[in-house]
Amino acid sequence: MNLPESEPRASASPEASGLPYGRGSELPEARATAPARRRALQLLAAGGAVLLSLPLLLARRLWAAAAPPSNGTPEATLRPKWGLVIDLDKCTACQACAVACRAENNVPVAGPEEAALARGIYWMDMLKVVEGKYPDVHTQFIPTPCNHCENAPCVKVCPVGATYYNEEGIVAQMWARCIGCRYCTTACPYTRRYFNWRAPNWPEELRSQLNPDVATRPRGVVEKCTLCHHRIRKAREKAHAEGRQLTDADVRKLPACAQSCAAEAITFGDFNNPDSEVSQAARSPRAFRLQEELGTKPKAVYLREAKWQE
Amino acid sequence: MAGVSEVNASGAPHPSQPSGGEGGARGDGFSFEVERIFAPLQRTGRGFYLAAAVLSAIFGWGVYAYVRQFNDGLGVTGMNRPVYWGIYMANFVFFIGISHAGTLISAILRVSGAEWRRPVTRCAEVITVFALIFGGLSVVIDLGRPDRLLFVLQHGRLQSPILWDVCCISTYLTGSLIYLYLPLIPDMAILRDRGIGRLRWLYRLLALGYRGTKRQKKHLEFMISVMAVLIIPIAVSVHTVVSYIFATTLQPGWHSTIFGPYFVVGAIFSGLAALMIAMAIIRRAFRLEGILKDVHFNNLGLILLTMTCLMIYFTFNIYLVEITGNEPMIMAAVMAKVTGPYALPFWGMILGGFIVPAVILAFPKGRSVKGCVVASILIVIAMWLERYLIVVPTLMHPRLPWPEGIYTPTWVEWSITAGCLAAFALLYMLFARFFPIVSIWEVQEGIDESIPQVTERFAEYMPEPLGEAV
Numbered sequence: 001m002n003l004p005e006s007e008p009r010a011s012a013s014p015e016a017s018g019l020p021y022g023r024g025s026e027l028p029e030a031r032a033t034a035p036a037r038r039r040a041l042q043l044l045a046a047g048g049a050v051l052l053s054l055p056l057l058l059a060r061r062l063w064a065a066a067a068p069p070s071n072g073t074p075e076a077t078l079r080p081k082w083g084l085v086i087d088l089d090k091c092t093a094c095q096a097c098a099v100a101c102r103a104e105n106n107v108p109v110a111g112p113e114e115a116a117l118a119r120g121i122y123w124m125d126m127l128k129v130v131e132g133k134y135p136d137v138h139t140q141f142i143p144t145p146c147n148h149c150e151n152a153p154c155v156k157v158c159p160v161g162a163t164y165y166n167e168e169g170i171v172a173q174m175w176a177r178c179i180g181c182r183y184c185t186t187a188c189p190y191t192r193r194y195f196n197w198r199a200p201n202w203p204e205e206l207r208s209q210l211n212p213d214v215a216t217r218p219r220g221v222v223e224k225c226t227l228c229h230h231r232i233r234k235a236r237e238k239a240h241a242e243g244r245q246l247t248d249a250d251v252r253k254l255p256a257c258a259q260s261c262a263a264e265a266i267t268f269g270d271f272n273n274p275d276s277e278v279s280q281a282a283r284s285p286r287a288f289r290l291q292e293e294l295g296t297k298p299k300a301v302y303l304r305e306a307k308w309q310e
Numbered sequence: 311m312a313g314v315s316e317v318n319a320s321g322a323p324h325p326s327q328p329s330g331g332e333g334g335a336r337g338d339g340f341s342f343e344v345e346r347i348f349a350p351l352q353r354t355g356r357g358f359y360l361a362a363a364v365l366s367a368i369f370g371w372g373v374y375a376y377v378r379q380f381n382d383g384l385g386v387t388g389m390n391r392p393v394y395w396g397i398y399m400a401n402f403v404f405f406i407g408i409s410h411a412g413t414l415i416s417a418i419l420r421v422s423g424a425e426w427r428r429p430v431t432r433c434a435e436v437i438t439v440f441a442l443i444f445g446g447l448s449v450v451i452d453l454g455r456p457d458r459l460l461f462v463l464q465h466g467r468l469q470s471p472i473l474w475d476v477c478c479i480s481t482y483l484t485g486s487l488i489y490l491y492l493p494l495i496p497d498m499a500i501l502r503d504r505g506i507g508r509l510r511w512l513y514r515l516l517a518l519g520y521r522g523t524k525r526q527k528k529h530l531e532f533m534i535s536v537m538a539v540l541i542i543p544i545a546v547s548v549h550t551v552v553s554y555i556f557a558t559t560l561q562p563g564w565h566s567t568i569f570g571p572y573f574v575v576g577a578i579f580s581g582l583a584a585l586m587i588a589m590a591i592i593r594r595a596f597r598l599e600g601i602l603k604d605v606h607f608n609n610l611g612l613i614l615l616t617m618t619c620l621m622i623y624f625t626f627n628i629y630l631v632e633i634t635g636n637e638p639m640i641m642a643a644v645m646a647k648v649t650g651p652y653a654l655p656f657w658g659m660i661l662g663g664f665i666v667p668a669v670i671l672a673f674p675k676g677r678s679v680k681g682c683v684v685a686s687i688l689i690v691i692a693m694w695l696e697r698y699l700i701v702v703p704t705l706m707h708p709r710l711p712w713p714e715g716i717y718t719p720t721w722v723e724w725s726i727t728a729g730c731l732a733a734f735a736l737l738y739m740l741f742a743r744f745f746p747i748v749s750i751w752e753v754q755e756g757i758d759e760s761i762p763q764v765t766e767r768f769a770e771y772m773p774e775p776l777g778e779a780v
Binding site: 036037038040041044045048051052054055056058114117118119120127144153156157158159160161162177178179180181182183185186187189190191194195196197198199218219220221222290291294296 | 382383384385388389390391392394395449452453454455458459461462463464465466467469470471472473476477478480481484485488518519520521525526529530533537540555558559560561705708709710715716
């Protein structure tokens with residue numbers, strides 16, 4: 001940290017460094033400006049260090065902001081953990097659930113051109129599994145809503161927390177937060193998330209029947225099944241008004257898909273309550289989940305007696 | 311920039327302000343054809359205007375396409391369910407890959423004391439900065455809601471690999487800018503003192519009052535060497551983290567431990583090829599045959615050959631393991647490339663982008679400027695295809711049985727891609743017009759100091775000569 005004038009640095013002319021800079025450097029002022037330049041270089045180094053460490057500081061703040069989902073605490077175990085049981089042996093493949101879901105949740109209509117481009121949105125979709133070989137062939141329809149995985153790949157990857165576990169185990173989606181990067185749609189191993197490629201649209205006749213309980217989604221965001229959480233809230237408020245707790249009987253046909261199922265194949269309920277209809281069904285030997293081997297812990301349980309044929 | 315100007319304003323007066331572009335000082339003090347480097351800063355040929363006009367037109371068309379997409383939504387692209395990502399994502403990985411040409415190569419060569427690097431480093435470092443800008447931009451173009459971009463900072467979740475990318479890429483861009491700027495300071499001082507070039511006020515500002523005193527030089531070289539060491543792990547982290555976007559998901563063909571190193575190698579590979587194309591163009595346009603010599607192409611060609619071999623090795627690894635594993639989910643994506651709809655680009659990439667360049671570069675004659683450029687063009691095209699083949703076939707074959715996805719990019723996507731490439735080239739051209747594209751002081755320093763230093767260093771490697779040892 002010597003001051004420049006304490007050194008015999010007048011000799012530090014450009015010739016000394018062998019570099020052809022201007023003659024100005026030989027002037028006496030060059031000595032006077034040396035500390036300023038040193039400060040400049042120091043400042044530059046400090047600035048660089050600060051800029052390089054900015055992402056780290058930001059990271060700390062963000063880490064603190066991103067609280068992990070609050071399951072595991074005693075309080076959380078008292079809360080319900082909603083899920084569906086779909087009995088494929090009862091399902092008649094009538095697809096009423098898909099239609100009811102559309103109407104209930106204001107799912108936009110893609111139209112023939114966009115649908116042909118595989119851009120339709122179906123919160124409740126049909127997976128078609130063809131079994132056997134001709135002439136002994138049949139098709140199993142599997143109604144597939146979002147699985148509301150307990151270990152959801154989509155929640156893990158969302159950069160802005162637009163998709164998250166709500167306190168009742170529903171994998172929820174904030175339309176107002178989503179930036180439309182579609183990382184969750186690519187990460188979902190079930191491909192159960194949908195993107196609004198264009199501004200949502202409904203034919204004129206359908207507009208007057210939009211459900212006021214569910215917000216419509218803007219263009220450019222991801223949307224998905226919410227397990228009709230607006231209906232859950234309504235049912236709970238009703239029960240509270242009547243001065244009682246929500247029971248299994250209140251909710252078993254709560255979501256639009258379960259309500260509309262003529263064969264009563266779809267049941268809704270609380271997996272945290274061991275006596276609920278869904279918990280009992282999940283213990284059945286007929287029970288299975290889609291792609292259980294991935295460890296995503298889906299909360300849509302399927303029932304089927306027969307073995308799957310190749 | 312604010313810091314820079316502040317320092318300069320508060321600093322001492324500039325005793326050596328050029329006296330109105332007086333020509334007396336030009337050319338003196340340099341023992342090589344420095345005029346060749348000064349020339350593009352002074353004169354603009356018709357070729358430049360022609361190229362700039364063409365590139366600007368393509369860029370303008372790309373902007374028009376983006377405005378269409380911004381107004382109508384991502385529906386104007388060919389993406390759908392399940393192919394949620396398309397060529398924008400491929401562009402993102404591609405541009406970030408290209409960015410590894412510069413800073414990383416330049417830093418490695420600097421740290422390892424490769425003396426032939428001196429005329430090459432600047433043109434490499436500039437590629438990094440501009441390619442990174444377009445890499446980051448590709449993701450923004452891909453967003454469904456670009457208006458909510460800042461949510462990534464406001465509501466960012468560090469658990470998401472996208473946030474890792476935001477951190478790494480912004481760090482890399484900042485580091486690369488500093489690393490580009492530091493060796494530029496003495497050159498700015500040279501231009502300032504000689505009154506050469508168009509933006510003299512800017513050169514004076516950027517030179518920070520540099521005079522080339524021993525003390526200044528010592529500090530500068532210290533900082534350059536610190537940045538050179540720092541930038542290497544940052545660069546490696548960037549492309550590793552880009553690969554994590556894919557590798558951390560469960561998707562067949564993406565969920566692989568090899569992806570990190572595979573992406574880094576691919577990045578250096580494509581980046582080197584891009585660098586050699588840029589060098590060849592600069593050499594031709596600015597007549598720098600005497601400065602960017604055949605030996606530089608030969609040496610870079612050797613590094614490129616090494617990277618080609620590594621790429622072939624990694625690619626072989628990935629596909630051998632996937633095919634012998636024979637998991638149905640993964641095989642669906644693999645077979646789409648090997649025999650399915652993507653067989654042509656896949657085998658084109660393997661043969662045209664890996665094998666043919668390897669053969670060209672393996673022979674000393676192939677490492678001529680022409681040979682290197684042919685190999686590099688093949689490699690750059692192949693590496694874009696490689697990124698495309700990582701993104702699309704996997705998404706076409708999601709885990710759940712699903713009618714196979716289709717994906718054909720639309721004119722909007724192609725136009726935006728072309729616009730990005732054109733803007734990248736345009737920015738590079740403009741940089742070469744306003745700043746010396748070859749590091750003048752480093753070349754001069756090499757001429758003055760390298761030979762005794764290298765002789766000394768080589769003498770250290772050898773056993774003591776008998777006569778002196780006794």
